[in-house]
Amino acid sequence: MLLQLSEIPLTTLSGIGKKTAQKFAKIRINSVQDLLFHLPFRYEDHTHIYPINELYVGLYATLQGRVIDINTTSRKRKMLIVQISDGNSAIMLRFLNFTTTLKKNFSKGKLVRAYGKIQRSCVGLEILHPDYEFLTSKQRLNDIKKNLTPIYPTTSGLKQITLRNSTSQALLLLKKSEIQELLPSGMYAQQMTINQALHIIHRPPSNLNLDLFNKHKHPAQIRLIIEELLAQNLSTLLIRKKKQKELANPLPKTSTLKQKLLKLLPFELTNAQKRVVKEIETDLVKTKPMMRLVQGDVGSGKTLVAALSAIRAIEHNYQVALMAPTELLAEQHMLNFSGWFKKIGLQVSLLVGRLKDKEKKKQLARIATGEIHMIIGTHALFQKHVKFHNLALVVIDEQHRFGVHQRLNFCNKGLKQQIYPHQLTMTATPIPRTLAMTTYADLETSTINELPPGRTEIQTVVISDKKRDDIIERVHNACLNEGKQAYWVCPLIENKSEISEIQSVTNISEKLKRKLPNLKIGLIYGRMQASEKQRIMRKFQENELNLLVATTVIEVGVDIPNASLMIIENSERLGLTQLHQLRGRIGRGSVKSYCILLYHSPLYKIAQKRLSIIRQNNDGFIIAQKDLEIRGPGEFLGTKQTGLVDFKIVNLIRDQDLIPEVQRIARYMYKNRPQNITAIIDRWIGNRNIYSKV
Template sequence: MPATNAKPAAKAAAKQAPKSIESKLAKLGLRTDMDLVLHLPMRYEDETQIVPIREASLRGGHVSQVEGVVTKNEIAYKPRRQLLVTIADETSDIQLRFMNFYGSQVKQLAEGTRVRARSEVRHGFFGAEMVHPVYKIVNEGAPLPNALTPVYPAGEGLSQTILRRAIADAMKRVDWTDTVPRAVREKLNLAEFQPAVRLLHYPPPDVDEHALTERSHPAWTRVKFDELLAQQLSLKRAQQARREKGAPVLGAVGALSASFLEALPFKLTNAQQRVVEEIRRDLREDYPMQRLLQGDVGSGKTVVAALAAAQAIDSGYQAALMAPTEILAEQHFRKIAAWMEPLGVKVAWLTGSLKKKEKTAASEMTESGEAQLVIGTHALIQDTVQFAKLGLVLVDEQHRFGVGQRLTLRNKGSDGLVPHQLMMSATPIPRTLAMTYYADLEVSVIDELPPGRTPIVTRAIDQNRRDEVIERVHAAAQEGRQAYWVCPLIEESEALQLQTATETYETLAQALPDLVVGLVHGRMKPAEKQVIMDAFSAGEVHVLVATTVIEVGVDVPNASLMVIEHAERFGLSQLHQLRGRVGRGSAASVCLLLYQSPLGPVAKQRLMTMRETTDGFEIARRDLEIRGPGEFLGARQSGQAMLRFANLETDQWIVEQARDVAAWLLESDRPEAEAIVDAHLQRWLGGREEFLKV
């Protein structure tokens, strides 16, 4: 199958296109003819009919296109400088109002000129008007378009006229060969590629306009399918490429693994046992494991990761655990070292804040192989840190690391072997998102909480009732319980008018003189933070005022009350993570969401979701509805083109079709299958496919 035409898009802008247009098109990612052809309209304007001015005036609030002759043209100065142009037809007249205008427009819209204008009709002081309408000068009887007019996403200095011309020229040059086999198109009832794309650029007059704007038209379905197929093919190919690389075989589940399980003061849940087995199977293979471990807050991912590390150590290799923040890395270090060191495992601790002498010692232990498990932050990926025999990489809260950071750690293997990788996320990823963006990963889910965890009651409370909340905190402390009070900012910001951590700390310390109030935030030195955290863990601090540094990893079973200040400013997954800091002991736990009225619709949705459910997967599903996929993916999306046309909420059925077709094409032994895959990926991703392979 021929490769897709990839001539420079600049040539399509115009014959002898100026360099400036070429660079402006490139900024939009439009570098080839096919890029232009796949730059589809974001909406359409109906310029196919003229409405008499009287009729347009009667249906105010709607967008209408009118045509008339200029009867009046004046520059007014009240309330501000503006150009007022009146046009009239045989039925009535209407005023065109321009707040910003050029001298050339005043001349262009001279009396006696025939104008065709399109905009929403409003009723002002002087009757019907259009404010800043789209207009053009026409001759009487000038023909109307016979199709809807496409409106394209445009960058600075790129007019719709330039884009339309560039796209029309590109369509004459591209190779329209259909990259989806006929058998697939017929089975899935898909439109052919060329007619579908042409219809989207030039919709005929009889098109179903609703289906077009809602993107449910068969032409849109074909485009969405192709886009999703390209993504699935690319990710699956990346997975195949990884399987061709060698990895250390970590086959031993020996004395350390057995002793570790025996020493645990609790039994693994069924879900944890199932996931441990999935990981153990992967580690026995001679190609790199690439597994995403997801589980709700408190489901016990750390112990599963520690068991994976034990298997690597039993097999004679080192394991490394990287966490995004020092406070989280230290939580892991304390917990895992307490499990592992009594069993004879040497655990090293490596972060950026260590003194030079300590850092050098930890690096030397790592390089010599004396340290069997190394835990730390992104300090692990520095050039100066070398591993003797790295077999397993564990990455916590993986979405908070950049693609390059994760690759650097994976590249620290020895003897040309790639270490196995287990990525962990406490933000459950909705199934559709996992299928689409994590098609190259195996996914394990811990879908069960350990026994004895108490349900958390969540309440949303107006800021006006702060005194009641402070009293609630006092009552909890008198019962021997502890509380978190979380604030979104450290310093005062007049623009946001938020209560700050430092101010809240002072307020609470004053309001609760008989209690010990602590403060932690991101700008404190790690040692200072740890002193406060240790005192809180020991029960010496009753109320911990904090920024979101305590979002993940903090485990204090005696803390049963969580207050989140300005909860309307947090995302759903963050609120869920913060709420997960309580409910870790046997006492009934409460999360109070303090909000500032009035609430916007999105904030209302978030707070309602938090009140209605504590199920992380349901929260993730609703969060995807509210925010879209971008923020879920975090830094994984670095360099990765987000879906432009498919919608993961409404198009799940297309995702499933694309996934199945991708698997069929890649597993096919038909000689033309590889050429089909190459052509489809070239058309949709061009040179960008490499970004998806990380």
């Protein structure tokens, strides 16, 4: 009987005790099969020993020699410098902030083998923090590695040597057993078995092309990339197929309330808004629940599209619920929807965590009886004590902050006699094509790719905070002499307490008041009372304030056409998408608008790249794609919230050309090998399985 590698615990391997097993568990490795699917992210070539006189700057190389000199220095920072020679030439190994033990390990005459990137110092070639090992004379020539050396993702206290030794034992067990082959042969060109692929990926022979391997283009890597993408695709395909079997209340065309609202608006819908409303209305007349994502740039009018969709459900005597990720955004939606709906006789309610018990009970009772037509809230909406009377449409704003589980749980709140509500999700963070085809493949997509007429392009400039006084003078001229309004944004800084953040933004506000005594300056931050925030925002909207100092809470807010200048402090700390969202608060009128990104030196390369992109682009779709490329899907979406994009080997940017092929294989598997689908999903997604709670 073959061994089931998924059932063999790690502690059966030599060198893995209880404490080491706990470290492995931190990176979700609990069995031998888990270990085999913990894949290297790059490789090093330790199979060739370079003579020191053949080394050059930029080369990653293995070399060996005897220690001929040891020095320490502590001028600017503590350093250990070890000089080794192979008999013809010498090179330095440099260690920063070394320990006493490390220094003792290096003694003159010891034989050392080292690997690292060759770089130039003021006195010659060196390797900074090399990988190294001490050799005996017998090992000098006989112990050269025959395979490329894999480098694995790891965690604190778990060394590469432990990962490699454990994987070697797992590969021996794999030879005695086999991992089940779930992908039929002949699905694509150069296909190999899962077992062949795992052996090559963990121990690639030295004659393989290292550059090809590090680019993840070898057939062994392609085999695993395709199966992992397949697992993702099949899981969303299951959601789509299940949804097709579900029933929803059809919402036929109505026009009375919709026309009333449209007549109240001081503007016409854009062509893009009209097209998206039509796409939604086409879905709503069906007996299958709508699953549609509306994406549009900042200021494109998604909220109004949601309001027109909500009216359709309300006219048929159903309820609508809108869920936002933060209380501030929920409060802002409450202002917008109540402003529109109260004029046409509809009741809107806000349900958030900070409501007092008495008020909350009152709202819950009105929701349960159906007195409230539109309910707006946060995660509080899918708590057990929230009972809807007849929910027919759920709207989820900033959907990238919610995972599939949360979206589906919210929809299930409206489940009544096996009738599901329709679902409309919205985002101002455009979803790049690769994510739309994978992570959000369970949704139909509508795009509002047009801004309302009269908007002017925002000019963005990047300036050192050393020129702060010049910027303050510019704010003075814009507000006092030109009659414009401005935002001064102070981003929250990670690892700082909430109190210190409030103190920080308050200090900046006070400094600006001293330097700009003739301006009326307001202050707003997240933990203010909702009524106080609304009062300040209303004063700014009515031009009673010249300058608003704020944290990033104004990432979502009201339209203020006269606000045409924004200064963002510490802009190097923010991601592209958030910078673009903040910038979207200005440029809402016909006046030329300017966004000034203040940065604090030194400005690192990755921050330089981000600020350069945001300076050169105003298109949210281009910015979202660049943000995905820089941060990867996990950070872009927030892996903790989605639980979907923590891939083992897939890189959606690098591997996007494989997606159409994977979609073809997924359709084949669903039709011809349905018995393999659950096993494929479990192998790659495990207990993060997105269909398990559908």
